[in-house]
Amino acid sequence: MAERAGRRCCLGWDFSTQQVKIVAVDAELNVFYEDSVHFDTDLPEFGTQGGVHVHKDRLTVTSPVLMWVQALDLILEKMKASGFDFSQVLALSGAGQQHGSVYWKTGASLVLSSLSPALPLCQQLQACFSISDCPIWMDSSTTAQCRQLEAAVGGARALSCLTGSRAYERFTGNQIAKLFQQNPEAYSNSERISLVSSFAASLFLGGYSPIDYSDGSGMNLLQIQEKVWSQACLGACAPDLEEKLGSPVPSCSVVGAISSYYVQRYGFLPTCQVVAFTGDNPASLAGMRLEEGDFAVSLGTSDTLFLWLQEPMPALEGHIFCNPVDVQYYMALLCFKNGSLIREKIRDESASGSWNKFSKALQSTEMGNNGNLGFYFDVMEITPEIIGRHRFNAENIEVSAFPGDVEIRALIEGQFMAKRIHAEGLGYRVMPKTKILATGGASHNKDILQVLADVFGAPVYVMDTSSSACVGSAYRAFHGLAGGAGVAFSEVAKSAPRPSLAATPSPGASQVYEALLPRYAELEQRILSQARRPLE
């Protein structure tokens, strides 16, 4: 997309699972530049599928750290080639896929702070990481470490009250504990441990960026009320961890000025400020300017559902994070691992790989799918912990297959019923004024959004760009620049374009789903109890 000269702007980055994306947002909060680098297709030499490597045990999932570095080189070169005027950038911020961790080798900070503008980052940072493949949010290999952490702090509920979540396999503290137990040398050779978000900020700073409170809440290490690392959790995970993490900071903090590397190589001004990076879901909350009572549904690689919370309500399911735009508040989040990738698989199997045909199947089938329901968890789901595909006919009898169109509707209805049931299980209710704000790649698909509106019985809104994490990051950069905590984020973002209406509930939807939702919940329980039985 061509740059328009002379626009003062902030940049918003997103280092997500499948790609690195960027937007430039001008002072009137209009997006005027968008770009992305897709890991699988633009950097095939790393051999990722969906941006990740799934290991032989099917539980360990990693991404190469140098792929993220090279993606940044590539996207900056693309911007430069398009004539983007970096001297107009006042500040930048960004987001990262949550929970993933990067291990900087002893001595790396020296390399980071003395980068030569003549060379790309990836050439200079090659030897800077004590492990080349970083654990990411899809990893579920740390069950033993989760149980150890919960035991150390008095159980799952105690951990949830302290850190906002019971122990989850993908949460960074448990991943660090696994690294320390299995590869103590790599752990002790790491002078700093970053989240993907703070790692990306560090690349821009030319020095280590602190972890922000909101993304830091996804580690099982941060006391979300006091906003300090929990000594009990640190101690249970690995020795000397506090110094490797650095102190956490409010999400709206300016963490420094951009490194001279970017000034000399790309023409940024040395005054360009870097505002703390955060998690992609918190950044989306900022981008969608979520209000209390609204539900946000992100349909990216993962599906997530999140909302703004006044008070933390820790539970044994779901997560409470510190709020990324107002340090007094919180956000609740549910994560569903089988999101876009299973939609793609069913599209390939039942709609010849075409989103168009997938949509036609949704259009040609009835709400409620004549009573046919499905659960599609090709990888171990997070919410709830189920694996496998399970299909039921209107008599609740498990069947082995559905016709293609029925399969597609069963998948999409099932995905949204699960979201509503689990959100309601935590006490969050759809009210008459509830809006659903949808984002992520699949929010391009109006027919998927129609099912979302029908299942929730609420209107669905979308932003002009499906990359609300990038847009939210740019808004957060303006917020940090304006003074951060001393200024209301809503004031800074007030002129931002409003989301537009994409779908309203169809007539009769509430009757159909009021009948179907309890059935879905019962069948989910049935699958869960069958899965548990062999262990008992």
Ligand SMILES: Nc1ncnc2c1ncn2[C@@H]1O[C@H](COP(=O)(O)OP(=O)(O)O)[C@@H](O)[C@H]1O
């Ligand atoms: N028209 C569409 N209908 C449904 N899903 C789509 C459509 N276009 C893109 N997607 C999905 O969007 C996903 C990428 O979403 P995105 O939010 O960019 O991911 P992430 O930020 O996790 O890298 C792809 O995996 C793809 O399945």
Ligand SMILES: O=C(CO)[C@@H](O)[C@H](O)COP(=O)(O)O
């Ligand atoms: O694990 C979570 C949230 O807890 C995921 O939502 C990750 O943050 C990945 O995000 P996407 O790349 O799917 O947007």
